[in-house]
Structures are given as C-alpha cells and as structure tokens.
Amino acid sequence: AAVAVPDFSGEDGYKLWQRYDVFNAALPAGSLNVVGDSDTTHIIRDEFRRAFGNRVSEKQGTLIVQQLNNELAARFKLGDNVSAQLSDEGFIIKSLGDDMLISAKTDIGLLYGSYHLLRMVFTQQSLDTVNVLQNPKIKRRVLNHWDDLDRHTERGYAGESIFDWHRLPVDKDQRYYDYARANASIGINGMVPLNVNANALILTPMYLQKVKALADIVRPYGIKMYLSIKFSSPQQLDGLPTSDPLDPAVQQWWQAKAAEIYQLIPDFGGFLVKANSEGQPGPGDYDRTHADGANMLAKALKPYKGVVFWRAFVYANDAEKERSLQAFDEFVPLDGEFMDNVIVQVKNGPIDFQPREPFSPLFGATPNTPLAMELQITQEYLGFSTHLAYLGTLFEEAMDADTHAKGPGSTVAKVVDGSLFNHQLTGIAGVANTGMQRNWTGHIFAQSNWYAFGRLAWDHTLSAEHIANEWIKQTLTVEPDAVAQIEAMMMPSREYIVEYMTPLGLHHLMDSGHHYGPGPWVDNLGRADWNPVYYHRADKQGIGIDRTAAGTNAVSQYAPYWQERFAQPQSTPKELLLWFHHLPWDYTMPNGETLWNELVRYYYRGVEGVTDMQSRWQQVKPYIDANQFRQVDMALQIQMQEAKWWRDASVLYFQTFSERPIPDGLPKPE
Numbered sequence: 001a002a003v004a005v006p007d008f009s010g011e012d013g014y015k016l017w018q019r020y021d022v023f024n025a026a027l028p029a030g031s032l033n034v035v036g037d038s039d040t041t042h043i044i045r046d047e048f049r050r051a052f053g054n055r056v057s058e059k060q061g062t063l064i065v066q067q068l069n070n071e072l073a074a075r076f077k078l079g080d081n082v083s084a085q086l087s088d089e090g091f092i093i094k095s096l097g098d099d100m101l102i103s104a105k106t107d108i109g110l111l112y113g114s115y116h117l118l119r120m121v122f123t124q125q126s127l128d129t130v131n132v133l134q135n136p137k138i139k140r141r142v143l144n145h146w147d148d149l150d151r152h153t154e155r156g157y158a159g160e161s162i163f164d165w166h167r168l169p170v171d172k173d174q175r176y177y178d179y180a181r182a183n184a185s186i187g188i189n190g191m192v193p194l195n196v197n198a199n200a201l202i203l204t205p206m207y208l209q210k211v212k213a214l215a216d217i218v219r220p221y222g223i224k225m226y227l228s229i230k231f232s233s234p235q236q237l238d239g240l241p242t243s244d245p246l247d248p249a250v251q252q253w254w255q256a257k258a259a260e261i262y263q264l265i266p267d268f269g270g271f272l273v274k275a276n277s278e279g280q281p282g283p284g285d286y287d288r289t290h291a292d293g294a295n296m297l298a299k300a301l302k303p304y305k306g307v308v309f310w311r312a313f314v315y316a317n318d319a320e321k322e323r324s325l326q327a328f329d330e331f332v333p334l335d336g337e338f339m340d341n342v343i344v345q346v347k348n349g350p351i352d353f354q355p356r357e358p359f360s361p362l363f364g365a366t367p368n369t370p371l372a373m374e375l376q377i378t379q380e381y382l383g384f385s386t387h388l389a390y391l392g393t394l395f396e397e398a399m400d401a402d403t404h405a406k407g408p409g410s411t412v413a414k415v416v417d418g419s420l421f422n423h424q425l426t427g428i429a430g431v432a433n434t435g436m437q438r439n440w441t442g443h444i445f446a447q448s449n450w451y452a453f454g455r456l457a458w459d460h461t462l463s464a465e466h467i468a469n470e471w472i473k474q475t476l477t478v479e480p481d482a483v484a485q486i487e488a489m490m491m492p493s494r495e496y497i498v499e500y501m502t503p504l505g506l507h508h509l510m511d512s513g514h515h516y517g518p519g520p521w522v523d524n525l526g527r528a529d530w531n532p533v534y535y536h537r538a539d540k541q542g543i544g545i546d547r548t549a550a551g552t553n554a555v556s557q558y559a560p561y562w563q564e565r566f567a568q569p570q571s572t573p574k575e576l577l578l579w580f581h582h583l584p585w586d587y588t589m590p591n592g593e594t595l596w597n598e599l600v601r602y603y604y605r606g607v608e609g610v611t612d613m614q615s616r617w618q619q620v621k622p623y624i625d626a627n628q629f630r631q632v633d634m635a636l637q638i639q640m641q642e643a644k645w646w647r648d649a650s651v652l653y654f655q656t657f658s659e660r661p662i663p664d665g666l667p668k669p670e
C-alpha cells in the first residue's frame with residue numbers, strides 16, 4: 001500500500017508577515033515614482049516590486065515617494081509647519097485626487113512610510129483619502145539577541161543563531177537582509193547580535209570586521225549596530241592588571257576601543273552591559289558603583305554620540321534581602337549620577353519575565369535617569385516555542401501599567417517614551433526569538449511576538465488586539481471569519497498560560513535551569529532564590545509570598561497609591577494576589593470561593609483554554625496554508641499535553657499542603 005507522504009512544499013513561514021501572497025494586491029496607483037538613488041530608495045523600489053509585481057490599480061495617478069521639499073508640500077497641501085512636525089524617522093502619507101505622496105525628511109523616513117502604506121494595503125484599510133503623519137514615540141527600538149559566538153542561543157528555541165560568525169565577514173547570507181527587511185517593516189532600528197552574557201572576543205579586530213559587515217548590511221534599513229560587552233575586556237583582551245573603571249589605563253583602553261569601533265562603524269549605536277549580575281564582571285568587583293562603570297563607558301562613546309544601555313537586572317544571593325527588592329535598592333540611590341548618554345535598561349517586572357508580574361517599581365522612581373524597558377520576546381518562561389502565547393497583551397499590560405509616580409496617568413509607557421520626566425534619550429529592548437528554523441521563531445504564532453514588539457515600540461498606544469489583527473491578515477488569512485477566530489485564540493492565549501502555570505500571582509515555578517515544565521517542588525539548587533519554593537512558600541496554612549510590611553516589604557518601593565492597595569489582599573488586584581500575600585487556603589475570594597478551590601479552578605481553566613484554541617484552529621483550516629496549519633496543529637497538541645502536565649503536577653503538589661479535595665465538578669487530575 002502507498003505510504004502517505006506529507007507535503008511540505010507549502011508556505012513555510014520564512015517570509016514572516018511579509019508574505020504579500022495572502023491576497024494579491026495591486027499598487028494603489030497607476031504608477032510608482034520613487035525619487036532618490038540611495039541604497040534605501042533602492043530597497044523601497046524593491047519592496048514595492050515584491051509586494052505588487054506589475055499589478056497597478058485602475059487609478060491613473062502616481063504614488064510618489066520623495067523627501068520633503070517646498071514644492072511637494074505646496075502641491076499636496078501639507079501645511080507650513082509639516083517639516084517641524086516630523087522627526088528624522090517620521091513620515092507622512094497623503095492622497096490628493098488620484099495621486100498619493102509618501103514623504104519624510106530622510107530616506108529612512110520614506111522607508112517607514114512605504115512599509116506603513118504596504119501594511120495599510122495588506123490589512124485592507126481604505127485608501128480613498130489617506131492623511132497620515134507618524135513619528136515613533138520611542139527613539140531607540142532595539143532587538144537584543146542572546147546569541148553566543150558559537151551559534152548557541154541562550155533561551156533560544158528556534159534553532160541555531162542566525163549570526164554565522166565563522167563565515168562572516170565574507171559570507172553575507174540572504175537571511176541578514178531578510179532579517180533587516182522584517183525589522184525595518186515594523187520600525188525596529190537597533191540590534192545587539194551578542195548575548196548580554198558577553199564574550200570579550202567580540203571586541204577583537206577580527207570580530208569587529210564581522211560586526212562591521214553586519215552593520216553595513218542593516219544600515220540602509222535604518223538599523224544601528226550595538227554590542228554587548230564584557231566589563232573585564234581590558235584584562236581579558238590586552239592583559240591589563242585591572243578593569244577598574246576609575247583606573248586611567250582602563251579608561252584609555254575603552255576610549256581607544258571606541259575610536260577603533262567608530263573607524264569601522266561610524267554610526268555605531270553603543271554598548272549594552274550586564275554587569276555584576278549572575279556572575280558577570282562589573283564595577284562592583286572594585287567597589288565601584290554601576291554609575292562609575294556606566295559613565296566610564298559613556299565617556300568613551302560620547303565623542304561619537306554613542307550611548308550605554310546599562311542593565312538593572314541585578315540580584316545577589318542575599319538571605320536578608322528578597323530578590324524583587326534588589327534592583328530598586330541598588331539603582332534608586334544612583335539617580336542623577338549617570339552621564340546623559342546612559343540609559344538604564346529595566347525588565348518589565350521585578351523578578352524575571354514571568355507569565356505575569358507587576359511592573360518593576362523602578363519605573364517612575366528615577367526622575368533624573370532615563371529608563372529603557374526590556375521585554376522578552378522569546379518565551380523562556382512561557383512554554384518556549386511549543387506553546388502558543390501571543391505576548392502583545394503582556395507587552396500592552398507592561399506599557400499601560402500606571403506607576404502613579406506623578407499622579408494618575410503616570411504610565412510605564414510615559415516613563416519609557418521620556419514624556420513623564422522630560423527625557424530625550426529613550427529606548428526599548430526586546431529579547432529576540434529568532435533562530436535558523438525556516439519559520440525563524442519555531443512557532444508560527446511566535447512571529448506575532450516579534451511583530452508586536454516592533455509595533456508597540458513604534459507606537460505604544462496601539463492596542464494588542466489591533467496588532468494581532470494586522471499580523472493575522474499579513475501572515476495567515478484575510479477571510480473575516482477566520483481572522484476573528486484566530487484573534488479569539490491569540491488574545492486570551494497568554495492568560496491561559498498564566499492559568500495553567502502560575503495563576504493568581506504565583507511565579508517562578510518552572511523547573512530548574514531550563515525553565516520548561518512544572519517544578520514547584522524544587523528546593524535544592526545552589527541558590528535559594530533560584531528555587532521555586534522560595535517564591536510560592538506553600539505550607540499547611542497557606543500559599544504565597546508576603547511582600548507587605550509584615551513580610552519582605554516590597555510594597556514600600558511603589559508609589560503611595562499602590563502601597564496602600566498592595567498592603568491588603570482585598571485591594572490587591574486578584575491577578576497579583578499571591579505575589580504580594582501569603583494567604584490561608586480557606587481565604588475567601590471575592591466570589592465567595594475559598595482560595596484553594598479558586599486556585600484549582602484556574603489551573604483547570606487554563607487547560608480548557610487550550611482546548612478552545614484547538615477547536616478554533618480546526619475551524620479555520622480551509623483558510624490557512626496547509627503547512628502552516630499543520631505546524632500549529634502539532635504544536636497545539638504538544639501544548640495540550642503539557643498544559644495538563646502543568647495543571648496536574650501543580651494541583652497535586654499543592655494539595656500535599658492544603659489537604660483539601662479537588663472542588664466539585666472538576667475531573668480528577670489525569
């Protein structure tokens with residue numbers, strides 16, 4: 001009998017949200033006129049050709065893509081001060097009769113405008129009368145790759161690193177160009193190709209040639225190169241006796257290194273630094289502060305307009321001080337001490353990229369220090385690339401969180417975009433989920449998280465739902481019913497994971513080291529603060545970590561508004577209940593249930609969510625490319641098994657403390 005061989009010839013996800021074949025569109029004009037002869041204007045022509053081939057609309061007019069000048073401004077009635085309204089990356093799109101104009105002050109602005117128009121076309125927005133003016137709200141929108149020089153990717157779940165250092169600088173793989181195109185299309189304008197757990201070798205002349213080759217490739221796409229550096233580089237590379245930031249020889253070493261880099265890469269963005277964190281060297285090794293370390297590097301970069309992204313992800317194995325308190329205590333006293341080309345990069349939450357965390361109390365607490373937010377696109381704690389988790393909702397929650405630092409409306413987004421404390425230096429970082437898998441991210445839906453990061457970095461007022469809708473139409477299908485079904489999968493998908501892994505504010509219960517699968521019982525790691533038992537503190541009486549004044553007092557780091565609310569379980573948002581409180585198993589929840597029953601119900605609800613996603617995915621099958629359908633279908637089967645694994649392991653383990661039955665109406669754990 002014939003063996004059924006699966007057909008893998010269909011769409012494999014490589015083109016991300018730039019498929020241009022989900023439906024066949026025509027240029028929204030009779031002809032195209034891209035004015036200019038730079039690499040970037042060539043890219044613009046090429047992109048329109050990819051999108052439309054030779055297809056033009058019936059309209060007679062011309063789509064003009066050209067830098068702003070007085071004649072264009074007058075002809076398209078752009079107003080006298082249009083130039084003043086545009087930043088260097090901003091653009092306008094305006095229709096006039098049958099003609100349409102994309103204009104900007106720079107070719108990069110033209111590129112962003114072109115990608116915006118393509119997005120409007122492929123998400124089927126009306127182009128009858130277009131009048132758009134956009135500037136990015138955050139200036140430095142950077143992907144952080146945690147990729148090592150040997151192509152291993154720390155927390156990477158999509159295959160080897162896309163950066164092939166062995167073959168660079170000569171081998172300029174097509175992937176680098178496609179990577180740059182994808183990023184430019186969503187407004188990402190910076191990249192760090194090396195892990196923050198850095199390798200000093202990156203700063204050797206041999207590697208800098210390779211970095212230059214990459215920088216040259218991405219430059220016409222508006223992307224700047226940044227590098228993670230090892231703080232001990234002066235010792236490691238040139239045998240200096242110390243890397244003390246106050247030592248003049250060390251300072252000179254970095255100044256010379258900066259000069260060498262800018263010789264090769266004149267628009268180099270700057271350094272990203274993980275120092276005195278998880279074993280990395282740093283200024284603390286010499287009893288110097290983070291400001292001493294950051295300023296030493298900032299001074300070296302200053303003549304070339306480079307910046308330092310200095311990470312605030314620091315925590316020591318401190319029996320006295322609970323982990324979530326430490327970054328705040330270390331950085332708030334340094335507020336005002338950093339040079340003006342230093343930006344402190346803070347993870348969205350105070351622990352570590354959990355499925356849900358409150359916002360980091362650092363946001364709003366350093367009026368004199370610009371803060372960049374670090375989000376994790378790769379799903380270290382959210383089921384790697386096998387679980388479907390749309391993170392647009394998580395990113396939106398992180399951005400919209402109201403710190404109350406200057407009264408209501410003091411959102412994290414306003415801290416990050418500089419508007420709350422009037423900062424010009426602004427940035428946001430996303431820890432990338434790319435790898436050599438044909439679909440780049442391991443799971444087709446994980447592409448949406450890269451997409452959502454870029455879109456929100458450009459404009460944090462976009463809703464997660466809007467972004468999901470855009471992504472679906474460009475990646476999967478434009479059939480309205482199918483779009484609605486897929487949106488109904490994506491929007492609650494992250495919450496399902498919260499429910500079957502860490503409901504009600506529980507966190508860090510993943511098994512040790514790899515962070516995949518349940519491990520709430522783990523209590524034997526080298527460091528107390530790596531053990532899940534440190535975070536849930538379940539006992540015969542109850543569960544949760546007391547971070548009120550009676551406990552670790554993490555609540556004191558928040559603005560008074562939140563201090564008051566987090567102090568009592570009744571006024572703590574339910575989603576964060578066990579983050580801030582240790583409560584008895586019989587604690588009465590707002591709906592009258594006991595905490596134990598409610599907790600168990602959440603675990604079951606998360607699994608039901610996965611069932612719901614599976615059934616919706618089956619319904620959209622006729623509208624999805626066969627290979628994409630199949631990939632997601634298989635991943636959902638794995639997710640289903642593992643959601644049950646999480647539920648059963650967690651419920652049975654916590655039951656050994658609660659000694660209470662599974663609530664009525666729920667099936668027994670499998």
Ligand code: GCW
Binds near residue numbers: 197
């Ligand atoms: O999330 C944790 C990860 C480490 C990572 C570290 C960090 C790059 O488990 O793999 O190291 O955070 O952000 O520095």
